[in-house]
Amino acid sequence: xxxxxxxxxxxxxxxxxxxxxxxxxxxxxxxxxxxxxxxxxxxxxxxxxxxxxxxxxxxxxxxxxxxxxxxxxxxxxxxxxxxxxxxxxxxxxxxxxxxxxxxxxxxxxxxxxxxxxxxxxxxxxxxxxxxxxxxxxxxxxxxxxxxxxxxxxxxxxxxxxxxxxxxxxxxxxxxxxxxxxxxxxxxxxxxxx
Amino acid sequence: xxxxxxxxxxxxxxxxxxxxxxxxxxxxxxxxxxxxxxxxxxxxxxxxxxxxxxxxxxxxxxxxxxxxxxxxxxxxxxxxxxxxxxxxxxxxxxxxxxxxxxxxxxxxxxxxxxxxxxxxxxxxxxxxxxxxxxxxxxxxxxxxxxxxxxxxxxxxxxxxxxxxxxxxxxxxxxxxxxxxxxxxxxxxxxxxxxxxxxxxxxxxxxxxxxxxxxxxxxxxxxxxxxxxxxxxxxxxxxxxxxxxxxxxxxxxxxxxxxxxxxxxxxxxxxxxxxxxxxxxxxxxxxxxxxxxxxxxxxxxxxxxxxxxxxxxxxxxxxxxxxxxxxxxxxxxxxxxxxxxxxxxxxxxxxxxxxxxxxxxxxxxxxxxxxxxxxxxxxxxxxxxxxxxxxxxxxxxxxxxxxxxxxxxxxxxxxxxxxxxxxxxxxxxxxxxxxxxxxxxxxxxxxxxxxxxxxxxxxxxxxxxxxxxxxxxxxxxxxxxxxxxxxxxxxxxxxxxxxxxxxxxxxxxxxxxxxxxxxxxxxxxxxxxx
Numbered sequence: 001x002x003x004x005x006x007x008x009x010x011x012x013x014x015x016x017x018x019x020x021x022x023x024x025x026x027x028x029x030x031x032x033x034x035x036x037x038x039x040x041x042x043x044x045x046x047x048x049x050x051x052x053x054x055x056x057x058x059x060x061x062x063x064x065x066x067x068x069x070x071x072x073x074x075x076x077x078x079x080x081x082x083x084x085x086x087x088x089x090x091x092x093x094x095x096x097x098x099x100x101x102x103x104x105x106x107x108x109x110x111x112x113x114x115x116x117x118x119x120x121x122x123x124x125x126x127x128x129x130x131x132x133x134x135x136x137x138x139x140x141x142x143x144x145x146x147x148x149x150x151x152x153x154x155x156x157x158x159x160x161x162x163x164x165x166x167x168x169x170x171x172x173x174x175x176x177x178x179x180x181x182x183x184x185x186x187x188x189x190x191x192x193x
Numbered sequence: 194x195x196x197x198x199x200x201x202x203x204x205x206x207x208x209x210x211x212x213x214x215x216x217x218x219x220x221x222x223x224x225x226x227x228x229x230x231x232x233x234x235x236x237x238x239x240x241x242x243x244x245x246x247x248x249x250x251x252x253x254x255x256x257x258x259x260x261x262x263x264x265x266x267x268x269x270x271x272x273x274x275x276x277x278x279x280x281x282x283x284x285x286x287x288x289x290x291x292x293x294x295x296x297x298x299x300x301x302x303x304x305x306x307x308x309x310x311x312x313x314x315x316x317x318x319x320x321x322x323x324x325x326x327x328x329x330x331x332x333x334x335x336x337x338x339x340x341x342x343x344x345x346x347x348x349x350x351x352x353x354x355x356x357x358x359x360x361x362x363x364x365x366x367x368x369x370x371x372x373x374x375x376x377x378x379x380x381x382x383x384x385x386x387x388x389x390x391x392x393x394x395x396x397x398x399x400x401x402x403x404x405x406x407x408x409x410x411x412x413x414x415x416x417x418x419x420x421x422x423x424x425x426x427x428x429x430x431x432x433x434x435x436x437x438x439x440x441x442x443x444x445x446x447x448x449x450x451x452x453x454x455x456x457x458x459x460x461x462x463x464x465x466x467x468x469x470x471x472x473x474x475x476x477x478x479x480x481x482x483x484x485x486x487x488x489x490x491x492x493x494x495x496x497x498x499x500x501x502x503x504x505x506x507x508x509x510x511x512x513x514x515x516x517x518x519x520x521x522x523x524x525x526x527x528x529x530x531x532x533x534x535x536x537x538x539x540x541x542x543x544x545x546x547x548x549x550x551x552x553x554x555x556x557x558x559x560x561x562x563x564x565x566x567x568x569x570x571x572x573x574x575x576x577x578x579x580x581x582x583x584x585x586x587x588x589x590x591x592x593x594x595x596x597x598x599x600x601x602x603x604x605x606x607x608x609x610x611x612x613x614x615x616x617x618x619x620x621x622x623x624x625x626x627x628x629x630x631x632x633x634x635x636x637x638x639x640x641x642x643x644x645x646x647x648x649x650x651x652x653x654x655x656x657x658x659x660x661x662x663x664x665x666x667x668x669x670x671x672x673x674x675x676x677x678x679x680x681x682x683x684x685x686x687x688x689x690x691x692x693x694x695x696x697x698x699x700x701x702x703x704x705x706x707x708x709x710x711x712x713x714x715x716x717x718x719x720x721x722x
Contacts, residue, residue, distance in 0.1 A: 016305070016376050023368045023410045030414025030444060034429060037440050046507050047439065077433065118432045125507055175433030 048124040050170075053138060055131045062096040063159045070157075073171035074103060080176050081109040082143075087150065095159040103136065103172065106148035114142045115174045117151075122169045129158035130168060140177060219314070222306030223712060224291045225609075227313050231288030232602075234313075235281045236678065238320060242276035243671055245269045250633075250667040252650050253660050266650035267335035268327065274338030275356075278456065279363045280320050282594045286459035287312075287370045289601055290398045292609065294374060296703040296710060297392045299383030299719045304376040312369035319362035326352035337648055339449070342430035342441040346422045353423065357416045364409040371402035371409075378402075383702070383718040389483070390721060392701050393476060396483050397462030400490045404451045404458075407494075411448040415441065439504055446497035454493045457557075457589065458486060460597030461528060464550045466701070467604050468532050471547035472539030473698040478531040485524035485531075492521050502573045511570040518568035522561065529558055544696075545619030546604035552627050553596045560588030563638065578648075581641025587634045599626070599677070606681065607695045611709035612688030618680040625673040632666030 041047040070093065072086035083106040093099050107113050117137040121127035132138075136151035143149065157168075207217040221227060248269045252260050261269070291309065295302055303309045326333040329352040336344035345353055378399045382391070391399075418429040419441075428434025430441045469476045476482060498506055498514040532554050541547070563585040567576055576582060599622075607613050636659035641647075645656045652660065691708040702719055703710070 015379070016372070019372050019375060019406065022406050023372075026407055026410035027414050030411045031418075033414075033444055033447070034418075034440065037437070037443060041437075044507075046510070047437070048505070049437075052435075116433055122505070124505055173432065177433070179433075 042128075044125075044128075046124050046127075048121040048127045050119045050121055050127050050130055051132055054133055054135075056133065061159070062094050064094045066095055066159075067092050068095060068157055068161065068165070069167045070099075071167065071169045072101065072103070073169060075171065075173040077173050077175045078179070080115070080174055082107055082113070082115065082174060083148070084172075084174055093157065095157040095161055098133075098154065098156050100152060100154045102150040102152050104148065105141065105143065105151055105174075107143035107145060110145045112142060112144045114140050114177045116140050116177055117172045117174045120171045120173070122171070123165060126161065126165050126168045129161040129165075130170065131156055131158055137172065220310065222302075222310050224295050224303045224306070224309065224714075225710070225712070227303075227309050228288045228291030228293075229609075230313050231284045231291060231316075234316060234320075235283075235285035235288060238276050238280035238284070240674070241324065242273050242281060243674065245273040245276070246667060247671050249273065250664040253652070254664045255661065256652055256654055256657050258651055261650070263650045264332060264335060267337075267648065268333040270648050271334045271337055271340075272324070272327070275323065275334075276320070277590070278338065278452075279360075280316075280323075282456045282590065282598070283363075283367065284316060285598050286398075286401070286456075286594075287367075287374075289394075289459060289463065289598075289605075290370075290374050290402075293605065293703060294377055294395055294398060295381070296706060296714045297395050297701055298378060298381060298386055299702050299715045299721065300377060300381035301713045301715055303373050304381050305373045308369050308373050312366045312373065315362050315366040315369075319359045319366065322355050322362070323359040326355050329355070339445060340416075340419070341445070342419065342422070342438045346419055346430050346441075349423065354420065357420050360416045361413055364413045367405050367409045371405035374398055374402045375406070383715070383721055385718075385721040389480065393465040393479065393482055394459070394462035397458045397465070397486050400486050401455050401458045404455050404490055404493065408448045408451040408455075411444065412452075415444045415448065418444075439501075442501050442504060443497070446500045447494075449500065450497045451490075451493040453586075453589075454489055456594050458489070460553070460594045461486065463597045463601040463604070464532065464553050465528075467546050467550045467600050468535050468554075470604070470696050470698045470700065471542055471544060471550070472536045473541075474535055474539040475700075476531065477534035477537075478527070481527055482531055485527040488524040489521060492517060492524070496521065499568055499570075499573075502570045503577045515568055515570040519565065522565055525561055529554060529561075542697075544603075545614070545616060545623055546600045548620070548623045549596050549600040549603065552592060552623070553600060556588055556592030556596070556630075560585055560593055563588060576641060578646055579641035580637040580645045580647055583647050584634050584637035584641055587637070591634065592630055596626075599623075602681070604696075605703075606684070607688075607691035608703060608706075608708050608710065610685050610688070611691055611707075612684055612686075613691050613695075614684040614688060615680050618676055618683075622673060622676045622680065625676070626670060629666045629669035629673060633663050633670055634666075636660075636663045636666075 041049050069090060071090050072088065074084045074086055076082060076084055083104065085104055087102045087104050091099065091101065103117075105115075119135070119137050121130055132153060132155045134152060134154035136153065141151060207213045218226065218230065221230075248261060249266065252258070252266055291303065294300075324333075329350075331350035331352060334340065334345070334350065334353055334356045336349060340349075340353075340356075378391070378395055418427070421427040422429050422431060422436075428436040430436050430438050432438065465476055465482060496514055496518045498510060499518045502511055502514075543551075563581065567573055567582065567585055603614060603619055640656055640659045640663075643656065645652055693707055694704050695708060696704075702715075702721070705719065706714060
């Protein structure tokens with residue numbers, strides 16, 4: 001800090017302008033937090049986010065001395081008029097072993113609908129070790145009125161899974177994409193009175 | 194709190210009549226006028242948000258739904274929180290900064306007077322916009338002052354957009370105000386006033402201003418994302434589109450935690466000015482006070498996720514945020530220790546400002562301790578979103594920030610107006626506030642520990658007794674504040690003339706000016722001993 005009397009007005013103004021930039025930088029930083037957050041989540045495998053594109057299975061040895069139980073959950077967002085459930089609610093596998101399971105989906109509405117399934121893994125730090133080669137959540141799914149289908153997931157568990165994890169829950173929530181594209185249509189779920 | 198006394202030879206140039214009066218306050222660039230405007234506005238908003246608190250407590254008087262429906266109850270809790278934080282505590286502290294900073298550092302005025310005018314006059318519009326949502330179709334925002342997504346994005350009422358723009362305006366006002374304060378403090382100090390010689394209130398405000406500059410844009414960013422999520426098809430906080438609702442909480446609390454220190458640091462500054470005056474001793478460990486404030490400000494950026502222990506963050510994150518949060522207790526403890534040590538062996542007298550300062554030290558410490566309880570991650574699962582949290586933040590905000598503001602008003606009121614406030618009324622205000630504040634908020638600790646959730650208009654029967662007591666305390670606290678306003682208005686015209694020093698033990702440049710001070714504080718820089 002220099003003595004105030006040697007400061008020319010010009011220097012003072014410069015300092016003020018520098019201060020003016022700070023809020024703009026912080027505003028930008030706020031938006032930079034969004035990709036930063038996603039990078040952190042995927043780097044540390046926190047927050048239960050799984051891979052969103054296919055991972056080719058490396059030839060890892062199956063460690064048959066460990067049994068991992070996987071539980072499957074299904075949720076419809078905002079009373080989506082679909083029947084959505086796992087065909088098998090639970091299975092046990094060894095790390096490294098490939099498994100294929102299916103979810104059943106039926107469009108109960110009278111028109112064609114497109115949905116997006118969003119996965120979440122609990123406990124959150126298991127997400128990094130649940131690796132999906134194929135998943136209906138990688139792409140959007142469209143079903144005609146009253147049509148149904150079985151949607152597959154092909155996955156394996158990384159043998160590096162922390163020793164204290166024995167049970168993993170894989171949950172899917174399906175979202176109506178029409179509501180996502182048209183925000184005003186989203187107001188439906190509001191509770192008043 | 195009333196308008197600054199105008200000296201014929203020093204006062205503002207103004208045209209006669211009502212137009213002249215309006216123009217004078219509308220276009221004023223004087224730091225005292227703008228300080229007064231800030232303080233008067235926050236006093237008014239204090240009663241607006243206080244009335245909402247009365248509605249909340251009236252509904253919670255007995256179990257069941259009596260007075261308002263749950264939807265309106267939620268609007269009340271939301272607006273009460275938003276207005277008390279952004280419309281009362283923050284503008285009041287900025288008002289103090291406007292009045293006191295130039296006088297304390299030996300400057301004639303703020304460095305950027307026109308900017309100062311702008312930063313105040315944004316606020317009335319922002320709060321008109323915010324409170325007008327009450328009369329809109331679908332009601333006012335009803336998702337709590339923290340406006341978590343998706344409550345505010347997917348499920349927010351149409352008025353949420355007005356709320357978003359009012360937050361933008363408040364943010365702009367705060368940023369411009371704090372910018373002005375930083376420039377004033379760094380450039381307009383009297384030549385002989387070195388940084389470490391600056392009064393402690395100026396120091397705390399300098400640090401607060403930097404915090405504001407850093408985090409208000411984060412809040413602006415958060416509400417902007419909310420706006421685009423609501424209307425422009427983005428999915429920042431929408432899982433369906435690849436976003437994450439949890440991200441909102443991270444961003445909000447990255448702003449929110451520094452924000453709570455923004456509310457309390459100027460309060461620390463006021464109390465650090467008042468305690469030495471009435472102890473007739475210099476502040477104990479003055480430099481440590483400054484370092485402790487800087488320390489708290491830095492730590493405030495590293496503790497945000499302690500608001501999110503129950504959101505499923507990893508164990509290592511819980512441990513990190515738990516320990517860093519507990520670390521905040523160290524510089525805060527330094528401060529409390531220094532206030533107490535300042536009083537040790539001092540010649541204490543107990544005028545109203547000192548009484549409020551003492552209550553601040555004791556009750557803020559209680560709030561700090563309940564904060565430490567909340568910081569313990571495993572225990573927080575029990576306390577999260579219960580009345581224990583409500584009790585905690587009311588102890589730090591009401592008996593903390595608000596009591597410190599009362600301290601400051603009583604302490605500097607004679608300087609501002611040239612007249613003493615009425616000591617008897619001041620003491621009534623203090624004792625009634627002290628008792629009713631504790632009657633209101635202390636039972637909430639027990640309610641929270643017993644599991645009563647916050648933001649709920651109805652409750653189970655076993656909570657009835659404590660709620661009845663809390664409501665009673667709240668009504669008394671509300672009425673007591675009328676004494677405060679009456680005292681300020683009455684003393685403005687009928688109070689005794691105040692001397693230049695006002696207090697026997699007063700210290701600092703502001704007491705070398707006459708009471709009331711001239712329109713432009715220091716025309717020539719004073720010499721600092």
